[in-house]
Amino acid sequence: MFPSSDNAFSLPTLFSVYASITGFMMLFRKMLNDFMPMQLRSYLFRLLDQLFTPKSNNLTVIIDEKFGSESNHVFEAAEIYLRKKISPDTKQLCVGKTTKEKHFTISIVKGEEIFDSFENSKMKWNYVESEENKFNEVKRHYRLTFENKLREKVMGSYLSHVLAEAEEIKKNLRAVKLYSKDAPGRGYYGSPGGSWGSITLDHPSTFDTLAMDPSAKKKIIDDLERFLKRKEFYKRVGKAWKRGYLLYGPPGTGKSSLIAAMANYLKFDIFDLELSSVQNNGTENQERNMSRGTVTLSGIIDGLWSSAGDERIIVFTTNHKEQLDPALLRPGRMDMHIHMSYCTSLGFRTLVSNYLGLDGLNHPLCEEIEKLVDSTEVTPAELAEELMQDDDIDVVLRGVISFIEKKKVERNNITT
Incomplete structure (x- = not known):
């Protein structure tokens, strides 16, 4: 028997009690293993676990790297989004950079946690890696944990917020490509008239630094903003989400700088077609060119519009607008004409x-x-x-x- 409450437990008594409990647990475990079926044992252990483990009010969502056989867009967005949420308290980070990237890419490593807040609600992210197949392939996923009552908010507005923020980050970090006719670099073959070379546009020109009349700059910016906001409108009316600009004026008036400023403002790839380098397509020239198997200017322009792709800005430049066929200047090919004048x-x-x-x-x-x-x-x-x-x-x-x-x-x- 245990001693009365008036007497303190002696050390030998404590050892004796501990030995008795340990012996009983070993005997009980042996009896379970010998006489109870495995399925019944598993059920009993789960029942005991539920009885003695406090019930959690949290819900965890698993975001795998793959969605079926394809990449999981939500995983990719989370990976980008969480780079901006890394806390100063994070103990380990992964850092990388390619030769063509301007910025370091920072991400969390296995086992690290990131805490986020959205509309006064708290969420916790964990990055997990595991090797679960015979080829030792690494499976990656994020665990997003939050209170169960926030389920509707997280699965709706919060994850939509993560996707939108990731798209904005990608847009700001995206290397803009400048495509031009027969230029060196990686080719683009989506239109007739031969390949288009591309280079990464690393030009510092912006609308702030552009030596141009302020009212003319505002008109261009307003047009670009209106174009950006009307993606669904273009889709509804059955038009490709593309817009063409004609820059014309004497050499040295800033046409190339304006192209760079537009590209940097939009973060769109730009197609620059210098019209003086391509045959015009007046009736006489068109007949002669076609007989030689040469693609006409209108064919190149229409090919650019009809080629695959989503958003696209095509900029046409010329020193002599008056020499162009009026058919090329119509809306749908060259939507906005911008006169690049001498300096003011x-x-x-x-x-x-x-x-x-x-x-x-x-x-x-x-x-x-x-x-x-x-x-x-x-x-x-x-x-x-x-x-x-x-x-x-x-x-x-x-x-x-x-x-x-x-x-x-x-x-x-x-x-x-």
Whole structure:
């Protein structure tokens, strides 16, 4: 018998009790194994587990890397989304980068946890790896744990939020491709007229740095924004979600910079077709080209529109719009025509800000230059070159004045 409550347990007594309990458990286990069927034993153990294990209010969703034989879009989105949710308390990270990527890719490793919140609700993510087949192939999945009462929110709005955020991250990190006719690089064969080479567009031009009239820039940005928002509209009316822009004007007026700014703004691949490098398709030329088996300009343009793919911006550039067949200029081929004019005073202010770090209104020489720019045909490319001639701002601006005055004299001599 156990001692009364007035007497403390002695150490020998404790050892005796422990030995008795251990012996009983061993005997009980042996009897279960010898006399009870395995199915009944399993059932009994599950029942005991349910009785003595506190009931959890949490639900765990398994997001496997594969969905059937295909990649699981939700897994891929979670992998991208969780990179932005890594806590400073995380003890292990996986870091990688390819030669063509600008940024490091950071992800969590096996066993790490990430906590997230959405609309005042808490979720926990675990990354799990396992080798479960004879080929030692690694199976990967995420475990998303949350309170059971949040099931509808998580399976609806939260996972939709994860997918949308992942798409936005991918868009911002995406390497934009510039396709041009017969350019070197990886080819694109989705349209007639030979292959299109592509390069990764690594051009710093943005609408903020573009030396262009602000009202013209706003018109282009508004058109691009409207195009972006109308994907479902294009689908509903049965049109491909593509838009064509014609940039025309003298050389050096910023057509290439505008193309880069559009690509960087949209994060879309850009198809740039320099019309002067392709045969026009007036009736006489078209008949002659077709007899030689050459694809006409309209054939290339229509091929670009009809080729496979989703969103696409196609930019056509030319120095001489008036030489193009009117049939090429119609909406559906070239939807928006943008005249790239000579530099204006407002464009010059952008150049001065970009190259000299000045607000044009804050320097006494800038007002004089702006008046000269508005009265002379000078391109942004020419002014940009002059702004790079010296490190001394006064020297540079005086050089710009001399250059524009010389251009004005030359222009007057030509006209007279």
